[in-house]
Amino acid sequence: MKVRRQSGDSVDYDPEKLKRSLLNSGASVIVVDKILQKLTNEVYDGITTKNIYKKAFSLLKKNANFHAARYNVKTAIHLLGPAGFYFEQYIARIFESEKYEAITNLTLQGRCVSHEVDVLVKKNDRIAMIECKFHGSKEAASDVKVPMYILSRYNDLKQVSHKIFSQKDQISECWIATNNRFTSDAKDFAICNDIKLLSWDYPKDNSIKVKNYRDCLYPVTCLTTITLAEKEKLLSLGVILARDLTTSPEKLSEIMISPRREKNILKEVTELCRCF
Structure with missing residues (x-):
């Protein structure tokens, strides 16, 4: 049986892949098997992956809101757009959870020209610039032109000192973060x-997905008990992670x-952020 991606490509329906993603939500094997059994009767040749996701999300939500919220993480990260400003803040929060200092949206003068830098982080006296590439489409990928372009900016910036965390800082590392994927090139x-x-x-063992589940870095946009308009209002107030609501x-x-x-809402947040 074939399923159709948003790009229009057709791939084989893989119930085991779907099962793994459902188990990542924290739902029990018994609950997941029941969902898969129900989906088996509803999946047909040519169904879209988006439609499968909606059906699975709906069934998970009937079982527990926080399971559906965990299952919703990748889509929730796409809601940190459309410009990607909130995605930059989300990336900063990821690094802060790993004991980095982080600053977002600075304009720095390089040796030749000035550059707007999305995120700057510091740990153990090493400073890194992080450029964030946000894609609105789930099928889009960052190709080789992205690191080629950012390398030239990094080379210009690392040659001079900057006022970032102190009066005279040197950038010594370069990162690129994206909400989708990178091509092999x-x-x-x-x-x-x-x-x-x-x-x-x-990277496979330390990706956004891994960091998110490991450290409970669920974006507030994954919550199922608030509307899209309410999510946008919370983001504008600086509520980037769901767990921010426990302290504010x-x-x-x-x-x-x-x-x-x-x-x-707070009940969902508490259950969602109980890392497992």
Whole structure:
């Protein structure tokens, strides 16, 4: 049986891949097997991957909101657009969870020209610049032109000192982060030029997906108990991660959430951020 991706390509339906993604939500094997059994009767030749996702999400939500929220993470990261400003803040929060200092959106003067840098991080006296490539389409990929272009910017910036975390800082590392994936040529070029890459599934053992599940870095956009408009309002108030609401629950009342709904939202947040 074939399923159709958003790009229009057709691939074989892989129930084992779907099972793994459902288990990542924290749902039990029994619950996942029941969902797969139900989906077997609803999947047909030519069905879109988007349609399968919607059906699986709906079935998970009936079981538990926080399971559906975990299953929703990749889509939730795409909601940090469309310009990618909130994605940059999300990447900064990922590095902060690993004991880095982080600053977003600085303009720095290179040896030749000035450059807008998305994120700058510091740890153990080493400073890295991070360029974020946000794609609105789930099928889009960052190709080799991306690291080639960013390498030239890095080379210009690393030749001079900057006022970032102190008065005289030197940039010594370069990262590129994307919400989708990198092509094989992009990876090869980055490795050859000592540029570090971070995407949804790369590096395999320390990708955005791995970091997210390991450290409970769920974006607030994955919550199922708030509307899209409410998610956008929370993002504008600086609520990037779902767990931010545990320390700043007053943000919910700021966007006119009723006390009853606030209780349900915070319950989902607590269950979601109970790392497993």
